[in-house]
Amino acid sequence: MQAYYAARAQEYDRVYAKPERQADLRAIEAWLPGALAGxxxxxxxxGTGYWTQFLAPRCRAIHAFDATEETLAIARARQLPPNVHFTSGDAWAITPPPEPCDGAFAGFWWSHVPQARLPAFLSGLHAALAPGARVIMLDNRYVAGSSTPVSAPDEAGDTWQERTLSDGSKHRVLKNFPSREALLQAVATSGRDARVREWPYYWALEYTTLAR
Ligand SMILES: C[S@@+](CC[C@H](N)C(=O)[O-])C[C@H]1O[C@@H](n2cnc3c(N)ncnc32)[C@H](O)[C@@H]1O
Structure with a gap:
């Protein structure tokens, strides 16, 4: 995953230029910052800080991390306001930020989490947040003709894509497309007030972490 995103960093934001997805992106860009305002x-x-740039004007502060230096360099070059702090970090071993966080956001990360590791990822995330934090996950819906074709589920229930970068290199990438029911089930015991929003090309899961 990290090697793939390091190689893809310079061309990553092309995914946000797909013509058929522009209406959805404008709708999400208008909704998301208000959902975590203050x-x-x-x-x-x-990643490259694409969503950070929309969150920054409305959030009190953002502690944004990624494991790949190549994408972080692009994020830092955006020169976002001083309430944004980019650091290197590992989603599998989340370091609590230097101040309590009452919000969390992950864009296009959930789809890369093996189903067997989802509970561990969520408990690591929740442990790094203040109780009662509002969490938003944003990710892709599968749309034939727009999405890269996906394999049949493997024995663990995960699906895979073969992706080609502009240099011709090919990469096998885990990419899951969960149902609305699976998303709600995943946070049923660790969250409250959960809801799923759907646009033609994207979904968002919102919930509030329980008091510990
Ligand atoms: C699909 S991109 C999403 C980037 C960004 N959130 C967005 O929505 O545009 C997935 C990101 O996960 C990062 N990544 C891969 N493994 C990671 C890990 N173990 N911990 C943190 N980030 C990781 C990659 O470097 C990449 O930037």
Whole structure:
């Protein structure tokens, strides 16, 4: 995953230029910042900071991390406001940020989490947040003709894509497309007030972590 995203860093934001997805992106860009307004947000796997740039004006602060230096360099070059802090970090071993976070956001990370590791990822995330934090996960819906074709589920229930970068290199990448029911089930015991929003090309899961 990290090697793939390091190689893809310079061309990553092309995914946000797909013509058929523009209406959805404008709708999400208009909705998302208000959903975490005023909060101190931990952003998981921030990549090039595409979503950070929309969150920054409305959040109190953002502690955004990613494991890949190549994507972080692009994020830092955006020169976002001083309430944004980019750091290197690992979503599998989340370091609590230097101040309590009552919000969290992860864009296009959930789909890369093996189903067997989802409970561990969520408990690690929740442990790094203040109790009662509002969490938003944003990710892709599978749309034939727009999405890269996906394999049949493997024995663990995960699906895979073969992706080609502009240099011709090919990469096998885990990419899951969970149902609305699976998303709600995943946070049924660790969250409350959960809801799933859907746009033609994207979904968002929102919930509030339980008091510990
Ligand atoms: C699909 S990209 C999403 C980037 C960004 N959140 C966005 O929505 O544009 C997935 C990101 O996960 C990062 N990543 C991969 N493994 C990671 C890990 N173990 N911990 C943190 N980030 C990781 C990659 O470097 C990449 O930037």
């Amino acid at each position: 909060r101190t947000v931990l952003e998981v796997a921030c």
